Amino acid sequence: MSVPQVKRKIMDPKILIFMLLVCCSSVFNVGAQSYQGKWKLLKRSIGVSAMHMALLPNEKIVTFDRSEFGPSNITLPQGKCIKEDSKSSDCYAHSVEFDPATRAVRPLTILSDTWCSSGAFSIDGTLVQSGGYRLGEKVVRYFKPCMDCDWEEDQNGLLSPRWYASNQVLPDGKIIVVGGRYQFTYEFIPKLSGSDRILYKLPFLKETRYSALVPNNLYPFLHLSTDGNLFVFANDRGILLDYINNKVIRSYPVMPGGISRNYPSTGYSVLLPLKLFSTTDSDNNTSTPDAEVLICGGTAPDSNEKANVGVFVPASKSCGRLIITAASPEWEMEEMPINRVMGDMIMLPTGDVLIINGAAKGTAGWGVARDPVLNPVLYRPDARNSDGSTRFEVLAPSLIPRLYHSTAHLLSDGRVLVGGSNPNINYNFSALYPTELSLEAFYPPYFTKKKASAIDRCGKPRVKNWL
Secondary structure, three states, X not given: OOOOOOOOOOOOHHHHHHHHHHOOOEOOOOOOXXXXXXXXXXXXXXXXXXXXXXXXXXXXXXXXXXXOOXXXXXXXXXXXXXXXXXXXXXXXXXXXXXXXXXXXXXXXXXXXXXXOOEEEXXXXXXXXXXXXXHHHOOOEEEEOOOOOOOOEEEOOOOOOOOOOOEEEEOOOOOEEEEOOOOOOEEEEEOOOOHHHHOOEEOXXXXXXXXXXXXXXXXXXXXXXXXXXOEEEEEOOEEEEEEOOOOEEEEEOOOOOOOOEOOEOOOEEEEEOOOEEEEEEXXXXXEEEEEOEEEEEEOXXXXXXXXXXXXXXXXXXXXXXXXXXXXXXXXXXXXXXXXXXXXXXXXXXXXOOEEEEOOEEEEOOOOOOEEEEEOOOEEXXXXXXXXXXXXXXXXXXXXXXXXXXXXXXXXXXXXXXXXXXXXXXXXXXXXXXXXXOOOEEEEEOXXXXXXXXXXXXXXXXXXXXXXX
């Protein structure tokens, strides 16, 4: 069956730049400073908006949005249309595989709604995506990295409905799934044994909820500690969870500032590169790894409520570092040069952190953010100035706003792939911030005009003349 493509007009770049300036996008201005970094448009349209993105072991990117966005800009091959009932079929794809080397796009078949689902990679390189919206809320989906592979779905892979949950692969190869809207529990996938078929209560998730309508603790940050336990952060505080014995073994201080850091007041977090304490275990002649998390951004707890009535509160500039393995951990606070909510945080091969995408005002959600932040920021964790002034560097801006449902992912050649942004309920190319189908590459400062050097997966330097 022939399905008409949804046509999208390509705006003249000069007009786009003018509109961005008129709409007061947050482009950091420091006079005549020349910013480091460079942007390159890789694909004007991949057919879907990259709400979720993952890099497979075969160097391909799998990306997807949601099945209820309406007709996408790419169709499924003949014979793969999804039957909705006895009289109609849906032939539009809502997931694609993208090859960064050739820029080829392959449509994929996804049956259930993946809106605000969560995922992780299994130890064999399979992408495991769980939960979502409505009929997708208990589904576990699998995508294997092979030439002709497509999504496989287990319609009852979860015990509890998971919407806005978070996933983390564990040392034994299982994946823990934590939280979700109105879900104050965690569970494991796949369901291989009796203990995997138990729903574990986690009252911490209820304790950190701001309100039923504005939780501010969804998509909790998960980081595996060096002792095998799980650091869980929600809203403004964290715990260390012994997930095997369902026991909170320590509670951390509240992060200062009165800022909410999780959805819809969406901040961002990474586990910084592991270091060693100067002290050693004399019995075993080993050093103790020092695990430290970085959390930035977010906004005031009531920002979402205000944005829904047209009042857009400035996002936070604050960042905090916490050594979660310390005997007496305390937050080390500092400020970014730009307010930012809904950013993405990427660990670079240099050990630095890239903060990219997002808005300077408002929150996550449909149409409730303003002032897109176009400049990425580089954070150097090892800078030693006591005031943190040299840790941040503002980088070259993009021309494309990336707001709600935008993504970024480090590629193995050192580039950062950036896509998505759809703060609209459906595909909408005439809204204040239109649905964005493009993919860009950002080249961090370790690329130069003469040569670009990054680190491949084997730790070897890779040199290419990308620019």
